[in-house]
Amino acid sequence: MNNIDTYTKFFFSFENPLFVALIVSVLVIGAVILVFIKVIFPLQKSFVTAQQKHLLEKAELMALFAEMDPDPLIRIDSQGLIIHTNEASKKIFPEIIQEKRNIEGILPDLMSRTNFGEVPSIEKVGERIYSVLVRPQLDNSFTNIYMHDITQIKNYEYTLETYKSRLKSFAERLDSENEQLKKTLSSELHDNIGQLLILVKLKLANMEKHHASEIELDVDSVYHKIREISKNLRPLEFKDERLKMAMQTLVQTVSLNSQIDGSFDFLGEDVVTDPKIGLCIYRVVQEALNNIMKHSRATEFSVQIGNYSDKINVVVSDNGIGIPNEYYSSKEFKNYGTGLFSMKERIENLGGNIKINSFPQEGTTLFIEFYKRG
Numbered sequence: 584m585n586n587i588d589t590y591t592k593f594f595f596s597f598e599n600p601l602f603v604a605l606i607v608s609v610l611v612i613g614a615v616i617l618v619f620i621k622v623i624f625p626l627q628k629s630f631v632t633a634q635q636k637h638l639l640e641k642a643e644l645m646a647l648f649a650e651m652d653p654d655p656l657i658r659i660d661s662q663g664l665i666i667h668t669n670e671a672s673k674k675i676f677p678e679i680i681q682e683k684r685n686i687e688g689i690l691p692d693l694m695s696r697t698n699f700g701e702v703p704s705i706e707k708v709g710e711r712i713y714s715v716l717v718r719p720q721l722d723n724s725f726t727n728i729y730m731h732d733i734t735q736i737k738n739y740e741y742t743l744e745t746y747k748s749r750l751k752s753f754a755e756r757l758d759s760e761n762e763q764l765k766k767t768l769s770s771e772l773h774d775n776i777g778q779l780l781i782l783v784k785l786k787l788a789n790m791e792k793h794h795a796s797e798i799e800l801d802v803d804s805v806y807h808k809i810r811e812i813s814k815n816l817r818p819l820e821f822k823d824e825r826l827k828m829a830m831q832t833l834v835q836t837v838s839l840n841s842q843i844d845g846s847f848d849f850l851g852e853d854v855v856t857d858p859k860i861g862l863c864i865y866r867v868v869q870e871a872l873n874n875i876m877k878h879s880r881a882t883e884f885s886v887q888i889g890n891y892s893d894k895i896n897v898v899v900s901d902n903g904i905g906i907p908n909e910y911y912s913s914k915e916f917k918n919y920g921t922g923l924f925s926m927k928e929r930i931e932n933l934g935g936n937i938k939i940n941s942f943p944q945e946g947t948t949l950f951i952e953f954y955k956r957g
């Protein structure tokens with residue numbers, strides 16, 4: 584018994600190194616716990632609070648920027664339900680204000696895409712075209728959908744492609760007309776003038792059989808043919824030439840060659856103060872009458888020109904089959920030609936405008952107008 588008491592006293596005495604070590608361990612653990620309670624935990628709580636505050640402020644700032652952004656922004660949760668929108672998106676999608684609406688009801692093809700956050704997709708909404716970029720958050724808590732209106736850019740691209748197509752068609756048409764002109768000149772020179780010159784040569788070789796007046800008549804024919812070809816090739820100038828006379832001759836020639844009844848009316852001054860406008864009117868009417876001969880199946884046409892103090896009006900009409908709707912599609916240029924588009928370019932380049940009224944089996948009317956510069 585005395586031995587047990589002795590061992591017990593020794594064990595719980597500071598002479599026992601194990602007891603001392605135990606006491607030191609308890610004090611160290613207590614000190615560590617006290618440090619965690621008094622220092623570490625408060626700091627951790629303060630850090631978490633500060634981080635949450637920062638994230639909240641960041642979210643509020645993002646929301647503020649989103650509201651100020653002129654481009655639409657839509658935020659959805661992991662289920663595709665809309666949880667936030669800015670004012671711009673509400674203007675585009677009035678129905679988006681419904682709570683917990685699914686994004687598929689707004690952009691049905693969007694969620695089927697797999698390249699989120701990489702390449703913007705092109706989405707058409709009504710008459711507008713948008714570049715749509717989808718960016719999920721790292722924790723997948725929500726996804727932002729950024730939309731940028733690129734309608735104007737796409738319209739410019741379409742217009743550019745249309746003009747490229749027209750330019751190509753114009754170039755092809757010019758080549759075709761040049762080839763046709765070469766063939767016409769070749770035919771006139773070989774079959775007409777060439778034959779007349781051979782005839783003159785034969786008569787000169789047999790002067791005793793032919794009277795000089797016959798040869799003179801043949802030479803006059805050659806001269807007039809060459810003069811006619813030269814006149815047709817000479818570029819028109821309206822510095823001295825009267826528009827009324829030139830147009831009257833054109834209408835009579837077309838009517839005679841096509842066997843289509845044509846009429847011409849002219850009001851106002853005969854002199855065109857701007858030669859470029861005078862030439863443009865002549866060429867445009869010439870093209871219009873050429874189209875009437877080739878395509879309209881008309882039995883009559885009319886040309887009316889009013890040359891007033893402030894403007895020049897031109898009206899060309901026929902009673903033909905009208906212009907097919909397919910003509911206005913850029914894909915149909917080669918099938919139907921580029922005449923009307925060429926007219927439009929000529930007129931608008933000089934500050935004028937053109938309006939076309941055409942109905943199936945009811946004919947076509949062109950209204951052209953130039954305002955004079957004061």
